[in-house]
Ligand SMILES: Nc1nc2c(ncn2[C@@H]2O[C@H](COP(=O)(O)OP(=O)(O)OP(=O)(O)O)[C@@H](O)[C@H]2O)c(=O)[nH]1
């Protein structure tokens with residue numbers, strides 16, 4: 249350093265030197281360049297610029313294309329309660345964010361336990377001597393008591409009923425405990441769905457908290473007062489919504505196994521309340537709950553032999569059959585796998601989670617990016633709404649910016665009634681809802697995909713001899729087999745669309761589905777995804 253100059257002065261001087269670009273210096277023509285050399289150099293430079301401009305243009309075009317294919321796709325899942333919307337959402341998650349789905353499996357344990365417990369409670373209720381007195385009411389609330397065989401007050405007797413009731417007494421407490429675990433403290437409402445915090449969105453490997461579009465503060469008339477036309481999600485009216493008590497001693501009638509929105513997912517996950525460490529850093533699954541004496545698995549495990557005996561009892565099965573109740577067809581049915589489900593180290597499988605029944609209240613949003621294939625990078629948002637009548641008012645705010653609707657109509661439900669209104673046939677409700685949605689002017693540009701769902705159950709029901717024409721007079725004398733019934737319902741829904749759509753150009757895509765079946769549904773989802781993207785692009789190009 250020269251004498252008398254400080255280090256900072258020296259640095260300041262260096263910074264103020266005129267910019268020297270070594271690259272530009274290297275590209276300068278040689279100082280002794282001849283005119284011929286100069287001409288060759290300039291020609292080469294022009295050629296190089298042309299190539300470079302071509303590449304730039306190509307990149308620009310590619311960017312535009314990518315931007316178009318990356319356009320956000322908003323999909324709304326619609327349909328009545330129990331039509332399979334949330335199950336379809338689970339299939340989307342399983343397909344696009346499988347690690348997140350696996351990580352959440354453990355948390356479904358509480359729901360599955362509750363589903364199982366309530367199946368047992370339901371059997372006990374049906375077998376109870378009071379149920380025979382209550383016969384009339386039974387037929388209306390029980391959506392599987394479908395008129396197949398009239399309930400018989402003087403049917404098979406269950407000599408062990410009191411013994412079963414005594415042995416299974418602790419179930420009531422267990423049910424309460426599970427409900428409390430899955431329900432927000434102080435919430436007196438019907439427990440509904442898992443908390444929004446449970447629905448983490450995985451976008452590009454990052455977890456994003458789900459966000460729920462605020463729905464207008466609208467309440468609707470109690471379901472029993474809603475006429476068909478009012479049930480459509482177009483013009484909600486103001487009225488207090490019904491509250492359902494959560495009393496432990498009450499029968500399960502009319503109440504569903506559900507979890508409330510504001511519950512903390514982590515709390516439900518930890519079940520016993522003790523903090524657990526992940527079993528694997530990759531799956532996020534926890535282990536060690538069986539060492540927690542407070543975990544509900546212990547009570548359930550202790551009750552397993554009694555549950556098994558009840559379910560194996562031929563008199564019990566006979567009585568259920570006499571009452572026309574086919575529990576196997578009901579949502580959240582696990583009675584055929586009691587030892588596995590009640591084992592202390594039970595971890596739900598994918599299929600268990602898909603079968604679990606949890607009623608949705610409000611609207612749940614799930615986002616993901618298509619990870620591979622032609623549509624790689626396109627961003628999807630799927631909205632799963634509650635389908636019960638008192639939930640439908642929340643649909644309309646989503647109509648304005650939706651690109652596609654997947655409407656689910658459970659066609660196996662032709663002999664069932666709505667839980668929220670026992671006077672309404674489920675298939676009839678689905679048809680009216682469908683009519684209301686496809687005729688909606690706000691949705692005229694929206695692509696419609698119709699899932700005629702629960703085909704597996706439809707097949708089983710028809711095989712069991714349940715006749716469509718007993719519930720749908722228009723079916724007439726057509727054969728009561730799967731082929732004929734499914735074809736008939738396909739054209740019924742298709743014709744409605746054709747007749748009432750405000751957009752005659754709109755194509756409708758109809759699939760026969762059983763959304764609990766992962767392999768079949770995976771293929772359908774892939775094709776639906778391509779169709780939606782293709783049609784979305786078409787719309788974008790027109791804009
Ligand atoms: N066997 C069978 N079960 C199904 C099918 N689709 C759905 N389920 C079951 O039916 C029950 C109800 O399905 P959900 O997906 O919860 O119905 P949802 O439309 O979301 O109902 P809400 O949330 O009340 O609107 C669950 O237990 C599912 O496992 C199907 O195709 N076949």
Ligand SMILES: [Mg+2]
Pocket residue numbers: 333334335606607608632633634635
């Ligand atoms: Mg749901």
